[in-house]
Every structure is written in C-alpha cells, then in structure tokens.
Amino acid sequence: xxxxxxxxxxxxxxxxxxxxxxxxxxxxxxxxxxxxxxxxxxxxxxxxxxxxxxxxxxxxxxxxxxxxxxxxxxxxxxxxxxxxxxxxxxxxxxxxxxxxxxxxxxxxxxxxxxxxxxxxxxxxxxxxxxxxxxxxxxxxxxxxxxxxxxxxxxxxxxxxxxxxxxxxxxxxxxxxxxxxxxxxxxxxxxxxxxxxxxxxxxxxxxxxxxxxxxxxxxxxxxxxxxxxxxxxxxxxxxxxxxxxxxxxxxxxxxxxxxxxxxxxxx
Amino acid sequence: xxxxxxxxxxxxxxxxxxxxxxxxxxxxxxxxxxxxxxxxxxxxxxxxxxxxxxxxxxxxxxxxxxxxxxxxxxxxxxxxxxxxxxxxxxxxxxxxxxxxxxxxxxxxxxxxxxxxxxxxxxxxxxxxxxxxxxxxxxxxxxxxxxxxxxxxxxxxxxxxxxxxxxxxxxxxxxxxxxxxxxxxxxxxxxxxxxxxxxxxxxxxxxxxxxxxxxxxxxxxxxxxxxxxxxxxxxxxxxxxxxxxxxxxxxxxxxxxxxxxxxxxxx
Numbered sequence: 001x002x003x004x005x006x007x008x009x010x011x012x013x014x015x016x017x018x019x020x021x022x023x024x025x026x027x028x029x030x031x032x033x034x035x036x037x038x039x040x041x042x043x044x045x046x047x048x049x050x051x052x053x054x055x056x057x058x059x060x061x062x063x064x065x066x067x068x069x070x071x072x073x074x075x076x077x078x079x080x081x082x083x084x085x086x087x088x089x090x091x092x093x094x095x096x097x098x099x100x101x102x103x104x105x106x107x108x109x110x111x112x113x114x115x116x117x118x119x120x121x122x123x124x125x126x127x128x129x130x131x132x133x134x135x136x137x138x139x140x141x142x143x144x145x146x147x148x149x150x151x152x153x154x155x156x157x158x159x160x161x162x163x164x165x166x167x168x169x170x171x172x173x174x175x176x177x178x179x180x181x182x183x184x185x186x187x188x189x190x191x192x193x194x195x196x197x198x199x200x201x202x203x204x205x206x207x208x209x210x211x212x213x214x215x216x217x218x219x220x221x222x223x224x225x226x227x228x229x230x231x232x233x234x235x236x237x238x239x240x241x242x243x244x245x246x247x248x249x250x251x252x253x254x255x256x257x258x259x260x261x262x263x264x265x266x
Numbered sequence: 267x268x269x270x271x272x273x274x275x276x277x278x279x280x281x282x283x284x285x286x287x288x289x290x291x292x293x294x295x296x297x298x299x300x301x302x303x304x305x306x307x308x309x310x311x312x313x314x315x316x317x318x319x320x321x322x323x324x325x326x327x328x329x330x331x332x333x334x335x336x337x338x339x340x341x342x343x344x345x346x347x348x349x350x351x352x353x354x355x356x357x358x359x360x361x362x363x364x365x366x367x368x369x370x371x372x373x374x375x376x377x378x379x380x381x382x383x384x385x386x387x388x389x390x391x392x393x394x395x396x397x398x399x400x401x402x403x404x405x406x407x408x409x410x411x412x413x414x415x416x417x418x419x420x421x422x423x424x425x426x427x428x429x430x431x432x433x434x435x436x437x438x439x440x441x442x443x444x445x446x447x448x449x450x451x452x453x454x455x456x457x458x459x460x461x462x463x464x465x466x467x468x469x470x471x472x473x474x475x476x477x478x479x480x481x482x483x484x485x486x487x488x489x490x491x492x493x494x495x496x497x498x499x500x501x502x503x504x505x506x507x508x509x510x511x512x513x514x515x516x517x518x519x520x521x522x523x524x525x526x527x528x529x530x531x532x
Contacts, residue, residue: 006389011379015285018276018381019317022285051285088381090389093512100392100512100519113277113386113477115284115354115379118395123272123356123377126366129384134399134427155425161400211379246359246366253366 006089008114011211013042025052028082036171038086069098088116120210126250133161138182154197160242176233179206205238219257272355274380277477279308291318294348302437304352335364354382392516399427404448420463426508442499445472471504485523
C-alpha cells in the first residue's frame with residue numbers, strides 16, 4: 001500500500017510551500033496539484049516543477065467532487081503520492097473526504113501544513129485571534145442567498161466577536177468575488193432585514209492578496225470601504241465585533257482606519 | 267530606515283518555514299528568533315542557522331513583553347531584520363504590538379505567513395472550518411481561573427459550534443499543559459457549575475504534536491479521553507458542537523472515535 005501526503009502550498013505562490021513540503025514532493029512518485037479552491041495569484045507551474053523536480057498533474061473540481069479523487073486514490077494504492085493544495089491542505093471538505101476515503105482503503109495519509117488565510121488575516125489586520133467567532137463565505141450575487149452569512153455576522157457582533165468572510169470564487173471562470181461585490185450583497189440584505197447589522201457606518205476590514213509582497217489592507221466604514229480600490233484578487237473581508245483598544249490602534253496604524261476609532265475604544 | 271520581516275516558522279521544526287521565509291531570512295542583516303509562544307518539539311538551532319546562513323539571536327519573553335522589543339526595533343531602524351516566530355508569526359498580541367510600534371516609527375513591516383495550529387487542527391481532526399466558534403486558552407490549574415473558557419465552550423456548544431482550546435505553556439520552565447490536565451481543570455469547574463457542559467459523556471478531540479511525522483489525534487468521551495496517552499507536547503483540545511455526518515465519519519476514521527458517533531449523526 002502507498003501513501004498520500006497532503007502538502008499545503010500556503011498563500012500567493014509556490015514559494016509558500018514549507019521546506020518539509022518540498023522534501024515530500026521530491027520524494028513522491030506522483031504529484032497531483034489542486035488549484036481551484038483558492039487563488040494563488042503569482043503561482044507559476046514552471047517554478048513549482050523546478051522546485052519539486054517533477055511533472056505535476058492538475059486535478060479538476062470534477063475529478064475531486066464527482067469522481068471522488070479516484071485517480072489520486074488509484075495511484076496511492078501502490079506508490080507515494082503528494083497531493084498539493086493551496087493554503088493549509090485540509091480546509092476544503094472535499095479534501096477531508098478524500099483523506100477519509102484513503103484511510104478507509106488502508107492508504108496511509110500524512111499532512112504537511114501550510115499557511116492559511118484563516119490565520120493570515122489576523123496578522124495583516126492586527127485583530128486578535130481569540131475574538132473571532134464562526135466564519136462565513138459570501139456567495140456570488142443572485143446565486144445562493146447571503147442571508148445566512150448576514151445572520152452569522154449579526155450573531156457574532158451581538159457576542160462582541162469578529163467575523164471572517166471568505167469570498168466565493170470560481171477558478172474555472174476566473175471569477176473571484178470582490179470586497180465591493182460582497183459589501184453590495186450584504187447591504188441589499190440589510191435593506192430587507194433592517195437589523196442594522198451592515199449600515200454605512202459599520203466598520204469593516206478588507207484584505208487583498210494576503211501573503212504577497214503587496215497585500216492591501218484597509219479598514220473603514222462600509223459607506224467608504226465599498227468604493228476603496230483593493231486591486232487584484234483574492235479578496236477577504238472582516239466585520240469586527242467589539243474592539244480592544246490595541247486592536248483599534250492596530251487598525252488605525254496597519255489598516256488606515258479612521259482615527260476616531262482609537263478615541264472610541266479608549 | 268530599515269524593515270522588519272515577520273517570518274512564520276510553522277509547526278514542529280525549522281523545516282516548517284516556507285521557501286519565501288528562507289529567502290527573507292537569508293536576505294536579512296539581523297535574525298531574531300522567538301521560541302516561547304509555541305513549542306516546536308523538533309526544532310534545531312544548528313539546522314536553522316545552516317538553512318538561514320546566519321547566527322540567530324533568541325529573544326526572551328522579557329525582551330518582548332517588558333522592553334517592548336526595543337532591541338529588534340533599534341536594529342530595524344538601520345537594517346533589514348527578520349523576526350522569526352513559531353506558527354503564523356502574528357498571532358500573539360505582543361508581536362502585533364511590535365509591528366504597530368515599528369510602523370509608528372516609520373519602520374516598514376512585512377509578513378511571511380506560516381502554518382498555524384488554528385488551521386492544522388481542522389485537517390488533523392476532519393472537523394469543518396466554518397463550524398468553529400470563538401477559541402479559548404486553558405490555563406494551568408490553580409493559576410488563572412478557567413471559568414471563562416468553560417463558559418465559552420458552553421456558549422459555542424449552544425450555537426452548535428466547535429471550540430478550539432489552546433493549552434497554556436511556560437517555555438522558560440519547560441511546562442506544557444497536557445490534555446489530561448486541561449480536562450481535569452474543566453471537569454472541576456463542571457463540578458461547581460453543573461451546566462452539563464463537560465461531563466464524562468462529552469465528546470472531545472485531543473491533538474498532540476501537530477505538524478510532526480507522529481501526530482496523535484484521538485476523539486473519545488471525556489471519561490475515557492482523560493486517560494489516553496497522547497505522548498510528548500504540545501497538546502491541543504477541541505470540544506465539538508453539532509457534528510455533520512461527514513465530520514462524525516472523519517472522527518471515527520481519522521481519530522478513532524467510538525463508532526456509535528457515526529450512527530448518532532445519520
């Protein structure tokens with residue numbers, strides 16, 4: 001029996017991989033690569049193959065979600081397989097399902113972790129880890145309803161907690177929801193629900209291109225933030241709950257938040 | 267003016283650093299290393315210095331928390347400094363404070379993210395990211411009270427959410443709270459509070475040595491889990507909320523949870 005090593009690519013490009021990851025990819029007989037669950041804006045297949053010394057097979061959403069990763073499982077029955085995934089490699093439920101399936105067939109699995117947007121957002125914004133509640137995904141407009149994410153943001157706020165909002169993407173169509181679109185979607189639900197969860201005066205923090213040399217991080221009230229130019233994707237959004245005065249200062253200094261924030265949190 | 271690059275070491279040892287991180291450390295004039303906020307059980311200073319091609323200065327808790335990292339800030343006024351930190355480098359509030367301080371003095375800062383226990387626990391246990399609520403830290407017994415973490419676990423459970431419990435540590439004394447001790451602490455609070463939050467029949471998941479070649483992951487009811495031998499630190503604990511049937515299956519297959527769990531979640 002073989003083995004599947006799940007290797008995290010981290011953020012932005014192939015250099016986000018850890019030295020452990022490189023070791024594992026080099027030692028593998030087959031390298032599979034998944035690039036549709038997160039966007040790595042500066043990823044280069046050429047560089048990745050140079051680093052790993054191997055040809056990599058890119059697996060599609062269809063292969064993983066409809067065929068349950070059968071190609072990967074088959075290869076792993078006899079050999080050591082590296083399955084390389086953006087971020088930390090076992091956040092998407094499909095990948096967890098593949099790992100469970102492998103173990104059930106007696107194929108050993110191992111994880112080489114990578115940097116994830118889940119923790120990156122904390123460092124980029126200066127918001128404190130233990131203040132985050134449940135996270136949500138904001139869908140494309142006119143598709144799935146964003147009522148549930150809206151309710152979660154409201155619920156977290158009531159508990160004084162921050163909400164991390166991942167923004168939906170469809171890599172196949174090169175469509176990545178922007179902070180502007182996500183805010184529009186939420187403002188429209190606000191107009192119907194009127195819970196005063198996301199008004200013009202609600203503070204939000206946008207993060208673009210986490211892990212790159214040019215991340216954009218901007219905190220402002222929704223009325224202004226919706227017009228801020230965050231540049232190229234991927235984008236992420238946070239709705240802060242109650243702010244510790246150190247968090248307020250961090251948002252002013254690191255994310256250009258309005259200075260009145262600091263006064264309000266003294 | 268110089269620059270501080272915050273470099274994440276990831277989990278377990280120096281090979282958790284990303285290729286970007288290695289690049290940054292090699293390009294820095296000064297390398298500072300912090301090893302007290304998380305335990306990297308297999309870290310070797312010799313290997314780290316070989317990889318980075320530099321002597322690294324280990325900074326103490328005192329230097330960072332009492333002197334506010336003045337040594338690092340002074341060095342960064344004139345040169346490029348790498349500040350290397352376990353995990354993702356800006357989770358501890360002290361490090362965020364250092365970044366804010368640097369920016370206020372006109373010192374540029376940059377982050378090279380690393381793998382964090384916050385996302386690693388999800389991949390190791392198979393629990394879903396968007397089901398986690400606020401996380402907590404369980405303190406050493408007879409020091410800070412664990413009433414607040416206990417209440418947070420109860421609150422998350424009421425919302426159907428999982429709670430990630432980081433366990434306290436004191437690197438200077440080589441003391442790392444174990445899963446056994448953390449459970450004892452919480453069971454004692456249960457005995458007083460009687461909220462039925464943490465009884466013998468409550469499901470919990472223990473994770474030890476995330477990111478190593480030999481992580482221990484075990485899900486069981488508290489009555490049995492408190493006697494499970496997780497081996498060497500670092501330890502982490504999760505109290506699941508409501509389980510999706512895929513999560514229940516993952517806990518059975520990946521974490522040896524009692525099989526009745528799967529039946530209960532159908």
